[in-house]
Amino acid sequence: MDIFAQQLINGLVLGSIYALVALGYTMVYGILGLINFAHGDITMIGALVALTILQGLAAAGLPAPVLLVIAGGGAMIVCAALGLSIERVAYRPLRRAPRLAPLITAIGVSILLQYSAALVWGKQYIALPKLLEPSAIDIAGAQLTTLQLAIFLLACAIMAALLWFIKTSRMGRAMRATEQNPDVAGLMGVNTNSVIAFTFVLGSAIGAIAGLMIILYYGIGHYFMGFMLGLKAFTAAVLGGIGNVGGAVLGGLLLGVIESLASGYIGDLSGGVLGSNYRDIFAFLVLVLVLVLRPSGLLGQQNGDRA
Amino acid sequence: MNIAALFNDRHYRWFAWGAVVLVLLALPFITEAVLGRSWVRIIAVSLLFVMLALGLNIVVGFAGLLDLGYIAFFAVGAYSYALLASPQFAVHWPFLLLLPLGAAIAAVFGILLGAPTLRLRGDYLAIVTLGFGEIIRVFLNNLNRPVNITNGPQGITLIDPLQMGGFSLAQTHSFAGLTFSPVHNYYFVFLVCAALTIALSLRLQNSRIGRAWVAIRDDELAASAMGINTRNVKLLAFAMGATFGGVAGGLFASFQGFISPESFQLIDSIMVLCMVVLGGMGNVAGVALGAVLLTALPEALRYIGPLQQRWFGGVLVDPADLRMLLFGLALVLMMLLRPEGLWPVRRRQAGKGNADAG
Amino acid sequence: MPADILLAASGICKHFGGLAALSDVSISVRRGEIFGLIGPNGAGKTTLFNVLTGLTVPDVGKLTFDGRRIEGLKPHAVAGHGIARTFQNIRLFGSMTTLENVMLGRHLRSNTGVLGAVFRTRAAVAEELAITRRARELLDYCGLAARADDLARDLPYGDQRRLEIARALATDPQLLALDEPAAGMNATETAALKALLERIREDGITLLLIEHDMKLVMGLSHSVAVLDYGEKIAEGEPEAVQRNPRVIEAYLGSGFA
Numbered sequence: 019m020d021i022f023a024q025q026l027i028n029g030l031v032l033g034s035i036y037a038l039v040a041l042g043y044t045m046v047y048g049i050l051g052l053i054n055f056a057h058g059d060i061t062m063i064g065a066l067v068a069l070t071i072l073q074g075l076a077a078a079g080l081p082a083p084v085l086l087v088i089a090g091g092g093a094m095i096v097c098a099a100l101g102l103s104i105e106r107v108a109y110r111p112l113r114r115a116p117r118l119a120p121l122i123t124a125i126g127v128s129i130l131l132q133y134s135a136a137l138v139w140g141k142q143y144i145a146l147p148k149l150l151e152p153s154a155i156d157i158a159g160a161q162l163t164t165l166q167l168a169i170f171l172l173a174c175a176i177m178a179a180l181l182w183f184i185k186t187s188r189m190g191r192a193m194r195a196t197e198q199n200p201d202v203a204g205l206m207g208v209n210t211n212s213v214i215a216f217t218f219v220l221g222s223a224i225g226a227i228a229g230l231m232i233i234l235y236y237g238i239g240h241y242f243m244g245f246m247l248g249l250k251a252f253t254a255a256v257l258g259g260i261g262n263v264g265g266a267v268l269g270g271l272l273l274g275v276i277e278s279l280a281s282g283y284i285g286d287l288s289g290g291v292l293g294s295n296y297r298d299i300f301a302f303l304v305l306v307l308v309l310v311l312r313p314s315g316l317l318g319q320q321n322g323d324r325a
Numbered sequence: 326m327n328i329a330a331l332f333n334d335r336h337y338r339w340f341a342w343g344a345v346v347l348v349l350l351a352l353p354f355i356t357e358a359v360l361g362r363s364w365v366r367i368i369a370v371s372l373l374f375v376m377l378a379l380g381l382n383i384v385v386g387f388a389g390l391l392d393l394g395y396i397a398f399f400a401v402g403a404y405s406y407a408l409l410a411s412p413q414f415a416v417h418w419p420f421l422l423l424l425p426l427g428a429a430i431a432a433v434f435g436i437l438l439g440a441p442t443l444r445l446r447g448d449y450l451a452i453v454t455l456g457f458g459e460i461i462r463v464f465l466n467n468l469n470r471p472v473n474i475t476n477g478p479q480g481i482t483l484i485d486p487l488q489m490g491g492f493s494l495a496q497t498h499s500f501a502g503l504t505f506s507p508v509h510n511y512y513f514v515f516l517v518c519a520a521l522t523i524a525l526s527l528r529l530q531n532s533r534i535g536r537a538w539v540a541i542r543d544d545e546l547a548a549s550a551m552g553i554n555t556r557n558v559k560l561l562a563f564a565m566g567a568t569f570g571g572v573a574g575g576l577f578a579s580f581q582g583f584i585s586p587e588s589f590q591l592i593d594s595i596m597v598l599c600m601v602v603l604g605g606m607g608n609v610a611g612v613a614l615g616a617v618l619l620t621a622l623p624e625a626l627r628y629i630g631p632l633q634q635r636w637f638g639g640v641l642v643d644p645a646d647l648r649m650l651l652f653g654l655a656l657v658l659m660m661l662l663r664p665e666g667l668w669p670v671r672r673r674q675a676g677k678g679n680a681d682a683g
Numbered sequence: 684m685p686a687d688i689l690l691a692a693s694g695i696c697k698h699f700g701g702l703a704a705l706s707d708v709s710i711s712v713r714r715g716e717i718f719g720l721i722g723p724n725g726a727g728k729t730t731l732f733n734v735l736t737g738l739t740v741p742d743v744g745k746l747t748f749d750g751r752r753i754e755g756l757k758p759h760a761v762a763g764h765g766i767a768r769t770f771q772n773i774r775l776f777g778s779m780t781t782l783e784n785v786m787l788g789r790h791l792r793s794n795t796g797v798l799g800a801v802f803r804t805r806a807a808v809a810e811e812l813a814i815t816r817r818a819r820e821l822l823d824y825c826g827l828a829a830r831a832d833d834l835a836r837d838l839p840y841g842d843q844r845r846l847e848i849a850r851a852l853a854t855d856p857q858l859l860a861l862d863e864p865a866a867g868m869n870a871t872e873t874a875a876l877k878a879l880l881e882r883i884r885e886d887g888i889t890l891l892l893i894e895h896d897m898k899l900v901m902g903l904s905h906s907v908a909v910l911d912y913g914e915k916i917a918e919g920e921p922e923a924v925q926r927n928p929r930v931i932e933a934y935l936g937s938g939f940a
Contacts, residue, residue, distance in 0.1 A: 053451070108657050112664060118391065119664035121451075122602050125595050126656030133649040137642060245591075249455070256452055299463050302456030309449055310441050525801055532800030532807070533814070536787045540776045547774035550736055552762035552791030552854050565797065607778075 020159030025282040026275060027157070031166045033274020034173035035235070038228035039251030040258070040266035041180065042221030048197045048261035049217050050113070055124035056104060057225060058248015059131035060097050062241065064226030066139050068093040069146055069239045076147040085149065086230070093226035100131075101222025105215055128248075135241040146237045169231045176224060177267050184263060189216060197261070246298065250277075253301045257308055259318025268316060276304050353512045354503060364624075365508045369580070371620035372515035373573050376522045378600040378616035379609065380569025383526065385598065386607035387535060388562035389542025391451040393594055394438075394458025398567040400465060400589035401434050402427040402574025404475065407584050410485040413476060420487050424575045431571025432564040439563030443556055458594050465586040480585025487514060487579045494579075511580050518576065519613070522569060526609045529565070538562055539607075603659055604666055611668030618667075622655065623648050688747075689714040689889050690766075690858055695734055695744030697727075697913075704730040705741070705913045712858065712906075717880070717890040719904030719921070721897075723933070726910040728893045729771055732862055735891075736768045737761035749857060763791055767856035769847040771863045771893070777836035781827055781846055784835050785818035788853025818853060825849040825879060841872040848879070852888075859883060860891040865899055873899060901925065909933070 039061050046054045068089040075085055108127050112120045152165040184190035195203040196213045204210045232247065233239050250273060258269025281297035308315065331341045353365045381395045405427040409418045418426075438457045442450050469477030486495030486507070494510040505513075529535045537558045540548040549555045578584050596619065604615025626648040633641055659667075690712040697705040705727045712718040720728050733739035735746065737758040746754040753761055767788075776784050793814055799807035822828045825845045830838060835846060844864055851859055864880070865873045877899060884890055894900040900907065901921045908918040911933040917924050924930055 108661070111661055115660070115664035118385075118602055118606070119660045121391075122599060123657050123660040125599070126653045126660070129649055129653030130657070133646045133653065136646050137650070141646075249459075252452060253456070256449060295467050296463060299456075299460045302453075302460055305456055306441055306453055309445055309453060528801050528803065529797070532811070533790060533793055533795045534797055534800050536779070536783060537790055539779055539783075540787050540790075543776035543778055544774045546738065546758075547770065547776070548787075549758040550738065550762060550768055550770075551788055551850065552759045553787075554757075554759045561797065 021282055022279070023158040023160035025278040027160050027162050027166065029275035029278030030271060031170050031235070031274070032278060033254075033271035034170050034177075035228050035231050035270075036247075036251050036254045036274050037177060037267045037270025038173055038224050038231070039247060040255040040270045041177070041263060042225045043248075043252050044255040044258070044260050044263060044266040045193075045217050045221050047255065048263075049193065049200075049214055050109070050120075051117075052109065052120050053124060053252065054109075054218075054221075055121065055248070056127040056131055057221065058244035058246075058251065059128050059135075060100055060104075060222050060244070061225040061229045061232070061247060061251075062239075062244030063100060063131060063135060063229070064093040064097040064222075065229030065233045065239050065243065066135060066144070066241070067096045068226070068230040069144055069233050070139075072149065072233075073147055076149070082149050086234075090227055090230050093230055094223040097222040097226035097229075098219045101218040101225075102215055105218040110211070110214075128244075132241055132244070139239075139241055141241060144239045146233055146239070149234075165234060169235060172227070173231070176227065180220075180224070181263060181267075189213070193217060250301050253305045256315055257305055259315030262315070262317045265315055265317035272316075273301055273304065277301060349516060353509050357509075362506065362508060365506075365512060367621060367624045368617075369508055369512040369515050371617045372512070372519040373577055373580075374597065374600060374616040374620045375519040375613045376515075376569055376573040376576075377597050378604070378612050379522045379526045380566045380573070381597050382566075382601050382607065382609065382612045383529070383538070383569070384562050384566035385601055386612065387530065387538035387542065388559060389538075390442075390559060390562060391454070392563075392566070393451045393455035393591070393598065394461070395454070395566065395570060395597055396589045396591075396594040397438070397458040397461040398431045398435060398570030399574040399577065399593075400461055400586075401431045401567075402571030403578040403584045403588070404465065404481070404574075405430045405571070406575035406578040407481040407484045408474070410579070411481050412483050413481050417485055419489075420485070420575070420579060421489070424572055427575040428568045428571040431567040431574065435563040435565075435567025436560050439560050443559055455591065455594070458589075458591060462586050462589055465589070475586075478586060480583060480587070481578075482583045484578050484582045484584065486582065487511075487576075495582075511576075515576065515580075518572065523609060523613060525569075530607075530609060534558070534561065599656060602666055605668040606666060608666070608668050611666060614668060615666070623652055626651050687714050688712070689749060690735070690891070691745075691747045692731070692735065693745045693747075695731065695746075696742045697730055697734060697739060698742055703913045705734070708744075708910065708913070708915045710908050710915065710918065712889060712891055714857075714889055715884070715887065716905040717884055717892060717903050719900040719907040720891065720893045720910065721895075721900055721907060722910035725912075727913040728910055729862060730913075731910070732768060732860055732891075732893065735761075735860060736766055759791075762854055762856075765855070765857035766860060767851035767854045767858070768860040769844070769851055769862055769864060771866065773840075773843045773847060775835040775838075775843055775846060775850070777834065779835055780832050781835055781838065781842075782815070782818055782822065782831040784846055785821050785849050785853045786814050788821075788850040789814040789817060791854050821849045821852050824852070824882075826875070841868050844868065845876070845879070848883075852883070856888060858889045858891060862893045863895060864892070865894060865896045877903060 039058065042057045042060070043054060046052055046057070071089040071092045072085060075088065104127055108123045109120055112123060152163040154161040154163050155167070184193060192203065192208045192213045195206065195208050196210050200210050232243070251270065254269035254273040255266045256269070257273055258265025258267070277297060277300050280300040284296060331337050352368065356364045356368060377399055380398070381392060384390050384392045384395070406423050408414060409416050409423055410420065438454070442453050445453060465475050466478050468475040475481070486493055488494065494514065495507045497507065498505045498510070537548070537553050540551070540553060541555050541558055545555055600615040600619045601612050603619060604613065605611035627644060629644050629647050633644070688711045693709040695705050695708045696703070708727070708731060710718070720731065722728050730739060734741045737753070737756050737760065740755060744754060746752065748764055748766060751764065753764055776787060779787065793810050795807040795810050819828070819831065822831055825848055827842060827846055827849060830842055835843065838846060848861065848864065865876055868876060873896065880890060880903060892900060892904065904921055906919065907921050907924045909916050909924060909930050916933055917927045917930045
């Protein structure tokens, strides 16, 4: 088996999930300048809701695609409602507060979500009932499972749809206007409050799908799973140029590939001194390098006065 | 009469400060009598967090550099101490050497980690420092192979307590009819260290260096045009903050006798940041207060377990989880109700001592 | 008027993307004079200021200040050589008091480090005292003494402009570069500003001035340079520049000539 091709495939699939989560970070950051620290945990909630639905309906004998649509839909509804209420209750009152205040609130919300999930689902790992029998396709000496292919294609479709939506729709135009200058957008008749609320709903719903994908991909869920995922997705967003939707996609895919390749080869490269348990630091090493060389990210505007 | 005025009044200030000192000296004994020894430990730990929070306050509060990986310096200080005063390498250096050494190593780390972030602003800086914090922890967790340095996730045990000559803080001593258990001993050492940290912070704040920090926080570009070498001033903030963290880490290692990477997670960095923000960024007294409150709050929430038992006849919610839930809720409510912190910096006392200058 | 040149910029070019903000601009400022830099909005005046003070690195060009080459130096190093500036969009340290803003300006001319501050060494205490004294003198000089303990962000607009000047003077500059100091001021404030600027020059500091108030800049300046679309179109004594047909055409318009 070709290790390089295999890691590349794994990386792209994982990266497409990172990218979906990164979209949530980048859209909110673009509009509010806020690191929505709780976004990873919203994804976690989506994952666990989907998992619960799948568990509950596993015995119902429905065909797998129907099950997945129900689980995904349920997770999206829950997450969208969650995102909407979090924005309303925790962030909106702080729009004009000192810069660190909403970040602290976001951290508080993140903790709340994690431990609410711990209350509901417990702290143990929860396994997904066996639903699919993925078959594998051979590509260049590597294996691509149908599940991987489905995840990757669906992620790409969602991202393409989002980009198209933001570019062409009325709401997309309002989002871009609010991002440029919320005050002016407001004066021009854009209801910035509803634009911001919509952004949270959209980001959270996409996060829910990412959560479902993670559940299907790894087969287990956990109340703390949103933490590392969120961190990496945020890294991906920054890598691509935070606030830039295309950048989030690029950053997510790149990060997934880099992480996969690096953890696949680190043992050989370091003569066995470092093992794949160092996997989680690559994200950050890459991030530091990119930021030092190009502080605004790959696709970000070179804007000296940011933040 | 206004309490603050009491501390400024020429006649009463000695009295007021004397009362504060007396209360602080008596506190562990009163606490032990009323709440039990575990609370003496909690207030001792809260003093360590005062040091940590004031260290982070230099970076975030004074210089305006949002650092989400600050606990790494605490870890560096703790591991520096632990490795050189434990059976791990079978060396047992004296703490009078180790604490400054740990501070120096932490300062070097502060500069090493600060240097690549100098050009970054705001949120980018936050995420990179967060990354550094995680990287340090990953290394601590994995540097047990191929050569065992940190002993990995098991951590380091049997760390030497603070001792001088034959006097060990880990033993119980009797003095003037009072019993000083190890926790009491450490409380007093930490009290002195925390007081020194507060004094250092205040002196730095009201100095040329402190002004330069606030200037780059307010407007970095204007500061550089006014002749501030922003690179050096930022690195100095990172180094000073790390130094405080390093000393606190060394004290923590000797106090606990055991450390592992578990104690140095992102949530701990966040906790320290919250202390700074809750207290009121940049306000030394506020930050110290924030540290004490936030150390005590989660501990106080532990009592919820037994209360549930009494009210509902069973534990409905795991108290540890409920504690975290309430902590998260407290953070949100706090920011919604008082976003500038409990004790915001209203107006710095400008030109203290100008009376003599004028 | 002594003829020696304090600041010489020659052949300065600066592009932002495809836009030429400055193309081949040269000016020379004589020691002890007030040099006015005028031009329509977007002519490149502030960019030239940023180049002179190290905030922007020119693509090409030479900068000589007091006999030393300063192009490519960091802003703080330029300030160290003796160029201080104010900003068009006032940039004070808002959370500091008026006095502290000026004290900050003394940073460059003092050297207490961490140890001095922490141990309150005799030298550190003496230096802090000297800083405070000098800062108060400068507040007096700029008419801000009564505002010493107010937060800079709470000052009225005109006071903020003068505070920027006081802060810049605290760095002991040889050249003080002012970016539209009279912007937003009323007639009384402008007259007071004019007196202040003349006094600063009498005290031996060379002034470089961007200003839109033509009466002020023509009344104060010994030499004037005119920028238009990033090019210098005229330089010389105010009277000559005012009569220059290119200037009239490009900028001043018929109303002035």
